[in-house]
Amino acid sequence: MGKKLTFNEDPRLLSEREPRLSPGDTSPLNQLCAICNDKATGKHYNVISCDGCKGFFRRSVRKNQKYACRYGRSCTVDREKRNHCRYCRLKKCFRAGMRKEAVQNERDRISSRRPSFEEPADVSGLSVQLLLRAELASRQIDSTRLGSREADVADRRVATHADVFDSMKQQLLILVEWAKCIPAFLQLCLEDQIALLRTHAGEHLLLGASWRSRHLHGFVLLGNSSVVTRGAQGK
Amino acid sequence: MGKKLTFNEDPRLLSEREPRLSPGDTSPLNQLCAICNDKATGKHYNVISCDGCKGFFRRSVRKNQKYACRYGRSCTVDREKRNHCRYCRLKKCFRAGMRKEAVQNERDRISSRRPSFEEPADVSGLSVQLLLRAELASRQIDSTRLGSREADVADRRVATHADVFDSMKQQLLILVEWAKCIPAFLQLCLEDQIALLRTHAGEHLLLGASWRSRHLHGFVLLGNSSVVTRGAQGK
DNA sequence: CCCAGTCCACTGTACATTTCG
DNA sequence: ACGAAATGTACAGTGGACTGG
Ligand SMILES: [Zn+2]
Ligand SMILES: [Zn+2]
Ligand SMILES: [Zn+2]
Ligand SMILES: [Zn+2]
Numbered sequence: 001m002g003k004k005l006t007f008n009e010d011p012r013l014l015s016e017r018e019p020r021l022s023p024g025d026t027s028p029l030n031q032l033c034a035i036c037n038d039k040a041t042g043k044h045y046n047v048i049s050c051d052g053c054k055g056f057f058r059r060s061v062r063k064n065q066k067y068a069c070r071y072g073r074s075c076t077v078d079r080e081k082r083n084h085c086r087y088c089r090l091k092k093c094f095r096a097g098m099r100k101e102a103v104q105n106e107r108d109r110i111s112s113r114r115p116s117f118e119e120p121a122d123v124s125g126l127s128v129q130l131l132l133r134a135e136l137a138s139r140q141i142d143s144t145r146l147g148s149r150e151a152d153v154a155d156r157r158v159a160t161h162a163d164v165f166d167s168m169k170q171q172l173l174i175l176v177e178w179a180k181c182i183p184a185f186l187q188l189c190l191e192d193q194i195a196l197l198r199t200h201a202g203e204h205l206l207l208g209a210s211w212r213s214r215h216l217h218g219f220v221l222l223g224n225s226s227v228v229t230r231g232a233q234g235k
Numbered sequence: 236m237g238k239k240l241t242f243n244e245d246p247r248l249l250s251e252r253e254p255r256l257s258p259g260d261t262s263p264l265n266q267l268c269a270i271c272n273d274k275a276t277g278k279h280y281n282v283i284s285c286d287g288c289k290g291f292f293r294r295s296v297r298k299n300q301k302y303a304c305r306y307g308r309s310c311t312v313d314r315e316k317r318n319h320c321r322y323c324r325l326k327k328c329f330r331a332g333m334r335k336e337a338v339q340n341e342r343d344r345i346s347s348r349r350p351s352f353e354e355p356a357d358v359s360g361l362s363v364q365l366l367l368r369a370e371l372a373s374r375q376i377d378s379t380r381l382g383s384r385e386a387d388v389a390d391r392r393v394a395t396h397a398d399v400f401d402s403m404k405q406q407l408l409i410l411v412e413w414a415k416c417i418p419a420f421l422q423l424c425l426e427d428q429i430a431l432l433r434t435h436a437g438e439h440l441l442l443g444a445s446w447r448s449r450h451l452h453g454f455v456l457l458g459n460s461s462v463v464t465r466g467a468q469g470k
Numbered sequence: 471c472c473c474a475g476t477c478c479a480c481t482g483t484a485c486a487t488t489t490c491g
Numbered sequence: 492a493c494g495a496a497a498t499g500t501a502c503a504g505t506g507g508a509c510t511g512g
């Protein structure tokens with residue numbers, strides 16, 4: 001069958017090695033899972049079992065799961081019903097001799113999945129110049145659209161919850177306009193644009209508030225002239 | 236060749252699982268539902284389709300539904316009209332290649348998605364007082380452990396990449412010590428503690444650098460007395 | 471190979487919202 | 492008007508493909 005070439009099976013990297021024929025065709029994998037009777041893939045945690053039961057046992061032990069049977073604690077566990085009751089499946093794993101000591105701790109990510117291949121990483125279109133230009137451009141857009149002027153000290157009031165939400169909404173809108181002024185951002189597909197903004201919206205809000213409040217003492221100034229102080233809350 | 240024939244490859248169940256993609260083989264998932272043309276979320280029951288059609292097919296097969304068309308059995312099925320005629324929608328699912336064998340049996344119950352909606356949210360043990368106390372406590376620990384003194388202006392140098400990584404590592408260790416001084420944090424289970432710190436490590440680093448640099452102009456001061464300037468990079 | 475591990479496409483369930491009878 | 496059923500989104504769980512010692 002046309003097995004797909006994987007990363008380290010590049011023909012140029014391998015000498016023509018004949019697949020070794022196992023003498024007598026003694027396939028050790030013709031056994032059945034001791035838990036669910038599916039085809040076994042070897043010994044797992046001390047028991048001949050399938051990949052499904054292997055994974056199920058590992059996950060259950062790692063998370064120290066306590067399942068409950070909704071029936072009489074005697075559910076049948078076979079390939080088709082093995083997901084019906086996790087209590088009985090796990091019980092059968094232990095009964096069959098699976099040892100939870102054989103489950104190891106989580107390892108580091110390997111992530112050769114997405115090999116990233118030491119790509120030089122295209123940094124064209126990423127410069128402080130462009131960021132500054134985007135900053136200016138977005139500030140223009142925002143000032144015309146939102147009609148915001150410099151925050152007036154006289155306007156300051158202690159922020160209510162609504163003020164906080166309101167300023168977050170406003171700042172997030174500004175964030176989007178700003179991002180759209182960065183050429184490299186626009187080269188991303190829409191999904192990636194959204195994901196990028198979503199994941200780092202928190203950092204942006206924080207950085208904005210930090211900058212805005214850098215010369216103040218004892219309180220944080222939000223984008224809508226309300227301030228957050230220690231402990232106090234606006235009415 | 237003896238390819239494994241297990242659960243998903245059982246001819247009665249479906250899903251020819253493709254071998255893992257080799258690098259470079261990007262599948263952007265920007266495809267459309269073969270049934271209704273909505274945005275697809277992957278292959279479902281063997282057909283590139285949307286979540287709506289996926290759920291519709293599963294429910295229909297599980298309950299062995301027999302629908303009837305009230306028109307001419309040739310209704311158009313698209314994003315807007317897909318719910319107009321179940322008969323034609325299901326027919327189109329099968330025509331597109333959805334396999335009812337791929338619909339599995341009901342499984343065990345899983346943990347509740349929204350564990351308890353509007354619970355009063357326990358805020359005892361969450362106060363500015365406690366945070367300030369934690370700040371002081373962690374500062375003591377850090378100063379004895381890391382022997383850090385106030386950053387000396389004379390030590391300042393333009394940060395190399397190594398300086399940046401080094402300061403991040405240092406700040407993250409400080410972050411952990413700080414969190415461990417917050418009583419409410421210690422009440423979380425270890426997994427939640429880790430998750431919380433991981434997700435918001437970025438914000439903490441940002442906030443730390445912002446505070447440290449609040450009176451500086453044109454550069455950011457890192458925790459190890461190195462500074463990041465615009466454009467310049469330490470040798 | 472063997473058997474630990476990880477990865478991730480694809481299953482499933484939970485439930486707010488919408489539609490139907 | 493209202494309860495029951497269907498819909499579709501969000502996320503948890505599964506297991507086969509894969510890596511590594
Ligand atoms: Zn099994
Ligand atoms: Zn049971
Ligand atoms: Zn669809
Ligand atoms: Zn129809």
